Amino acid sequence: MSKPIDFIRQIITKDLADGKNNGKVVTRFPPEPNGYLHIGHAKSICLNFGIAREFSGQCNLRFDDTNPAREDEDFVRQIEADVKWLGFQWQGKSHHASDYFEQLYQFAEQLIERKVAYVCSLDAEQIRVLRGTLTEVGSDSPYRQRTTEENLDFFRRMRAGEFCDGEQVLRAKIDMASPNLNMRDPVLYRIRHLRHHLTGTQWCIYPTYDFTHCLSDAIEGVTHSLCTLEFEDHRPLYDWILQQVDVPCHPQQIEFSRLSLDYTLTSKRMLTRLVNEKVVSGWDDPRMPTLSGMRRRGVPAAAIRDFCNRIGVTRKDQQIESSLLDFCIRQQLDHDAPRAMAVLDPLKIIITNYPAGQSELLPAPNHPNRPELGHRQLLFSRELYIERSDFMENPPKKFFRLAPGREVRLRYAYLIRCEEVIRDTSSGEIIALRCHYDPLTRGGSAADGRKVKATLHWVSAAHAVTAQVRLYDRLFTAPTPDSDNFINELNTDSITVINNAQLEASLAQATDDCHYQFERLGYFYPDSNNQQKQQLAFNRTITLRDNRSKKSTYGKSNTGDSQ
RNA sequence: UGGGGCGUAGCCAAGUGGUAAGGCACCGGAUUUUGAUUCCGGUAUUCCCAGGUUCGAACCCUGGCGCCCCAGCCA
Numbered sequence: 001m002s003k004p005i006d007f008i009r010q011i012i013t014k015d016l017a018d019g020k021n022n023g024k025v026v027t028r029f030p031p032e033p034n035g036y037l038h039i040g041h042a043k044s045i046c047l048n049f050g051i052a053r054e055f056s057g058q059c060n061l062r063f064d065d066t067n068p069a070r071e072d073e074d075f076v077r078q079i080e081a082d083v084k085w086l087g088f089q090w091q092g093k094s095h096h097a098s099d100y101f102e103q104l105y106q107f108a109e110q111l112i113e114r115k116v117a118y119v120c121s122l123d124a125e126q127i128r129v130l131r132g133t134l135t136e137v138g139s140d141s142p143y144r145q146r147t148t149e150e151n152l153d154f155f156r157r158m159r160a161g162e163f164c165d166g167e168q169v170l171r172a173k174i175d176m177a178s179p180n181l182n183m184r185d186p187v188l189y190r191i192r193h194l195r196h197h198l199t200g201t202q203w204c205i206y207p208t209y210d211f212t213h214c215l216s217d218a219i220e221g222v223t224h225s226l227c228t229l230e231f232e233d234h235r236p237l238y239d240w241i242l243q244q245v246d247v248p249c250h251p252q253q254i255e256f257s258r259l260s261l262d263y264t265l266t267s268k269r270m271l272t273r274l275v276n277e278k279v280v281s282g283w284d285d286p287r288m289p290t291l292s293g294m295r296r297r298g299v300p301a302a303a304i305r306d307f308c309n310r311i312g313v314t315r316k317d318q319q320i321e322s323s324l325l326d327f328c329i330r331q332q333l334d335h336d337a338p339r340a341m342a343v344l345d346p347l348k349i350i351i352t353n354y355p356a357g358q359s360e361l362l363p364a365p366n367h368p369n370r371p372e373l374g375h376r377q378l379l380f381s382r383e384l385y386i387e388r389s390d391f392m393e394n395p396p397k398k399f400f401r402l403a404p405g406r407e408v409r410l411r412y413a414y415l416i417r418c419e420e421v422i423r424d425t426s427s428g429e430i431i432a433l434r435c436h437y438d439p440l441t442r443g444g445s446a447a448d449g450r451k452v453k454a455t456l457h458w459v460s461a462a463h464a465v466t467a468q469v470r471l472y473d474r475l476f477t478a479p480t481p482d483s484d485n486f487i488n489e490l491n492t493d494s495i496t497v498i499n500n501a502q503l504e505a506s507l508a509q510a511t512d513d514c515h516y517q518f519e520r521l522g523y524f525y526p527d528s529n530n531q532q533k534q535q536l537a538f539n540r541t542i543t544l545r546d547n548r549s550k551k552s553t554y555g556k557s558n559t560g561d562s563q
Numbered sequence: 564u565g566g567g568g569c570g571u572a573g574c575c576a577a578g579u580g581g582u583a584a585g586g587c588a589c590c591g592g593a594u595u596u597u598g599a600u601u602c603c604g605g606u607a608u609u610c611c612c613a614g615g616u617u618c619g620a621a622c623c624c625u626g627g628c629g630c631c632c633c634a635g636c637c638a
Contacts, residue, residue, distance in 0.1 A: 003585080004577050032638055067637065124636055133634055135565045169636055179566040181634050190636035209638050233567055233633050257569085257631090268638095310586060312576055314569095317631060321574045324587045334600060369600065400598085409596060444596050455596045520597045548598040 006313035008047070008254055012055060012224060021223040021249070025057030028095075028222050029083070030213070032064045033075035033197075036283040036290040037082045039304070039325075040266035043259045046308035048226055049088035059088070060220055062095040066212045068196040076197070078283075082291040086301050097212045098198045100219055104207050105159065107215055107245045108170060108189060112151045116244050117188060118144055119154035120171045127169075130176070131184050138176040138184045158191055161204045165191050170205075174240065182237045186210055214238040218247040225251045228258040229315065256313050262322045263474040264289040265481055279490065280475075284528075286539050287475045287494050297472060298515050298525025298541030303332040319480065329542050333515055333523040338366040338373060341411065341457040342503040342518040342538075344469055346385035348432040348461060351416065353439075354382040359460065362443070364412040376506050380413050383461040385502045387520075390456045391433060393421060398548075400453035402433070409455040411519060415441040457519045464502035467536040469524065471496040501538075508536065520544065 052059035111117035132138030170189035188211040286297035359381040420434040522543040
């Protein structure tokens with residue numbers, strides 16, 4: 001059965017059938033450039049751009065840059081890059097609400113002339129008091145009855161810079177007794193003597209969201225203005241403003257619920273704190289739920305798009321389990337990522353019956369289920385590294401990897417048997433294993449058909465390249481980090497840095513557009529800083545799915561574990 | 564206790580008066596040179612609760628209950 005369409009697409013389909021909007025569909029994605037885009041934005045991007053694509057319409061990228069106090073050009077560039085990376089394009093240049101400042105100003109004068117807006121000389125605190133409360137109506141501002149001429153004069157002097165910040169505001173004249181607080185004469189313009197990243201010092205008055213958004217939508221010919229549920233109470237104001245002025249069209253605002261993901265934060269305010277308080281290395285820290293953080297960790301854009309399609313679009317509060325995102329990431333990577341071998345916690349093994357100084361090449365497929373991806377040659381020699389956790393001197397019942405006297409397979413190489421454990425005489429620590437290989441098992445299968453219970457990954461000690469590998473885990477210990485207390489709910493083990501991981505030689509050439517599966521460990525992605533730092537580093541995107549803890553009480557090792 | 568929303572499995576989500584899709588998670592089992600992948604099979608006698616209408620209700624009506632949002636010159 002094909003996926004049912006969501007309620008928004010149902011509305012649009014009906015609008016089209018009814019011949020509304022001359023058969024056009026125009027949406028917009030309207031971020032404020034005051035932070036990086038995160039997984040919550042991805043939902044909105046996929047919705048808005050996805051609808052435009054499906055209905056042969058158009059989706060504008062429009063920056064809601066009406067508050068110069070917190071906005072920045074760097075964020076603009078980063079947001080554009082992230083939207084493109086996610087896989088979406090927009091026609092022409094990106095739009096900015098600030099492009100419309102002059103038009104918006106003219107609309108404001110229109111409101112004044114039509115006697116539905118006035119300049120109020122109360123300060124913020126007085127306005128708050130007169131607004132009333134949830135259960136008590138507000139009362140009129142003493143400036144509510146100013147004449148049109150007086151209002152026009154004041155408003156023009158506001159624009160001309162004759163007043164200080166906060167001294168005057170332009171307000172809509174609606175209804176101070178409205179049960180909807182947004183309709184109690186909301187502020188439309190405020191004075192801010194601040195440089196704007198695009199308009200510079202051209203303006204010292206800036207329109208508020210409520211005034212700007214609906215009019216920007218109308219100016220751009222948006223047909224369906226999709227936003228999150230918390231704006232539902234603003235819809236009457238959105239419609240009211242559009243009804244008071246002469247606009248070319250009246251876009252329809254439709255609200256949907258925002259995304260919450262377990263163990264992550266989808267609030268720009270809180271993410272900003274993590275960055276500012278240096279809890280993470282930056283907005284693109286691989287532990288961040290930002291698009292750039294996830295990209296750096298190695299999450300493919302296609303996985304995020306798939307995730308957004310799977311969660312659906314409704315009006316019910318969503319709290320999505322992280323296992324769904326994990327599933328999407330693994331599914332994409334399992335298909336795309338070539339396999340390689342890497343040992344994170346090396347334990348040396350010496351193949352006693354393999355001649356010193358000798359080596360040989362063994363072919364290994366790049367993907368076990370996709371022969372078209374070709375193969376590479378692995379170097380095999382007398383001294384190898386295996387994962388320390390793949391050996392146990394006294395193995396419990398369900399441990400079927402290497403142990404004294406036991407035979408296992410080295411992937412795509414030979415069957416080996418452990419003959420002797422070598423310890424450091426003072427510490428007692430196991431420093432190497434002496435093993436015997438069966439030359440007749442080249443490639444990994446025995447001519448006599450005997451089976452082994454385990455296949456281990458390995459690298460040749462002399463030929464391996466050393467790299468740094470970062471293992472990431474969730475940033476928070478709480479499924480729904482508390483908005484006031486989230487700093488105390490950080491996972492102290494959210495990053496583990498391994499400096500002497502031993503990788504198969506082919507990985508030295510890893511490029512930043514290639515995701516790898518390190519066999520039996522997980523998916524890894526070369527860090528974007530590799531070039532600058534002259535150091536080979538990989539970020540673990542996600543572990544492989546692990547069923548072993550379910551079927552036995554014997555869990556995985558530290559290096560393999562997490563998430 | 565003003566206004567606006569929302570309640571279908573652990574998490575999402577179809578369903579719009581004709582007898583509960585699908586995905587993730589979970590539990591079995593098969594295949595496997597990754598304890599991966601893949602493949603089969605299982606998991607809601609019931610839709611927040613209580614009444615009512617109807618031959619028939621998750622869908623309609625009435626009354627409750629629970630959760631979310633709103634008192635920025637933020638968006």
